[in-house]
Amino acid sequence: MIRLNIGSYLQQKNITPYRLVKESGLAPNTVYTLARSPAKRVDLDTLGSIVEALTRLTGQPVTPNDLLEVIETPAPLETTDSDARAWLTADLAPNLEPYDWGEINPDTLGKAVTKSRTHQ
Secondary structure (H helix, E strand, O other), rough: OEEOHHHHHHHHHHOOOOHHHEEEEHHHHHHHHHOOOOEEEOOOHHHHHHHHHHHHOOOOOHHHHHHEEOOOOOOOOOOHHHHHHHHOOOOOOOOOOOOOOOOOOOOHOOOOOOOOOOOO
16 A cells, blocks of 8 residues: 655654645645645645645655655465464355255245335
């Protein structure tokens, strides 16, 4: 997973979100939200404004890549624990014989339960 971690970059460079707001001209809510928690999505114009503002604030070239964070997630079956592997690979659904309904037709047992809306 890749996410935009502006907050981490700001901390590393000792830049406050307030300074980024002033330099970028972006809405304070936008900058503070992006600085508070990593984002999975961002508008490209917003990202461009942030990169340009950070380049001016740091005096160094900043690219979107400088603001990205790669989060690696382990594969589901990567485990060395034999008990865990046994549970993950176990066939827990045994083959059952079909249920004998006898003389009853299961299609005539009743209607499915549905949630209805009441209008007031």
